[in-house]
Amino acid sequence: xxxxxxxxxxxxxxxxxxxxxxxxxxxxxxxxxxxxxxxxxxxxxxxxxxxxxxxxxxxxxxxxxxxxxxxxxxxxxxxxxxxxxxxxxxxxxxxxxxxxxxxxxxxxxxxxxxx
Amino acid sequence: xxxxxxxxxxxxxxxxxxxxxxxxxxxxxxxxxxxxxxxxxxxxxxxxxxxxxxxxxxxxxxxxxxxxxxxxxxxxxxxxxxxxxxxxxxxxxxxxxxxxxxxxxxxxxxxxxx
Numbered sequence: 001x002x003x004x005x006x007x008x009x010x011x012x013x014x015x016x017x018x019x020x021x022x023x024x025x026x027x028x029x030x031x032x033x034x035x036x037x038x039x040x041x042x043x044x045x046x047x048x049x050x051x052x053x054x055x056x057x058x059x060x061x062x063x064x065x066x067x068x069x070x071x072x073x074x075x076x077x078x079x080x081x082x083x084x085x086x087x088x089x090x091x092x093x094x095x096x097x098x099x100x101x102x103x104x105x106x107x108x109x110x111x112x113x114x115x
Numbered sequence: 116x117x118x119x120x121x122x123x124x125x126x127x128x129x130x131x132x133x134x135x136x137x138x139x140x141x142x143x144x145x146x147x148x149x150x151x152x153x154x155x156x157x158x159x160x161x162x163x164x165x166x167x168x169x170x171x172x173x174x175x176x177x178x179x180x181x182x183x184x185x186x187x188x189x190x191x192x193x194x195x196x197x198x199x200x201x202x203x204x205x206x207x208x209x210x211x212x213x214x215x216x217x218x219x220x221x222x223x224x225x226x227x228x229x
Contacts, residue, residue: 032216043205044158044220051216090157094216101146101165101209102173103218105157 002027004093006106013081014114021076021109023091033074034092034103035065044090050074061085086113117219118142121206127227134193136224138206140186146209147189148173148218149181151202158205164189196228 007022025031035047048059055067065076074091091106118141128134138147146165150158150173160173162181170181178200182190193200206221 034217036220043222046217046219049217092158101163101216102160103158105159107155107157 002031002093002095002104004091004104004106006089006091006109008109009107010110010112012112012114015083016080017113019076019078019081019085019111021089021091021111023074023076023106024072025074025091025093025104026072027093027095029095032094033065033067034094035059035063035074035076036090036092037087038090038108039087047076047089081111081113083113083115085111087111117208117210117221119206119208119219119221121204121221121224123224124222125225127229128196129229130197131195134196134226134228136191136204136206136226138189138191138221140189140208142208142210143186144208144210145186146211147183148207148209149179149189149191150205150207151175151200152205152223153202161191161204193226196226198228200226201228202226 003026005024033050036044037047038044048057050057050067058064063078067074088108088110090108092103094103120139122137148163149161152158159175161179164170164183180192204224207218
């Protein structure tokens, strides 16, 4: 079974700092990759996703992620964070192909942005 | 907005009592999921459904059952609630027409078992 690792449990940044959150997965085949964000007290919202093609994907609110197949990684980046980015971020992987349906989530990274 | 509602949004119950959580969707999607979210564990799949009366177990299904008698409703039942089932429960749907294999989540139900 695949697994997802998010190495940073809690990241604290000042406004305007750059962000990179790590995500690694363990599956050797074709995968679909996702980043979700959960603002305090809210449900998960899709930030961005990768299915195929350009490994650099852009999402909402200025976020982007790069899929590096050789490193089994899908790191999330943002050049300049804002206080409103304070949230928990979850990486998820789905094995692509017929009959595949389940998402496996990482344990999440909590981001705190200090004004 | 994925057209998902969950009820109740908050519930406090006592150990040993049965509890049913409801997930309702308005977009007629085939796949629906129940997850639980716990600090340090992320989201873990409890059960999922791939059609009316078609359900299967996820990673943490012990102590839970589900039913789907209509496309729009997916019920999660805790037959005899335990304190370890205190959690936030999220329902999700899979949009398999416009955006293949992308799951969208409901607002969640916070369940406390005393």
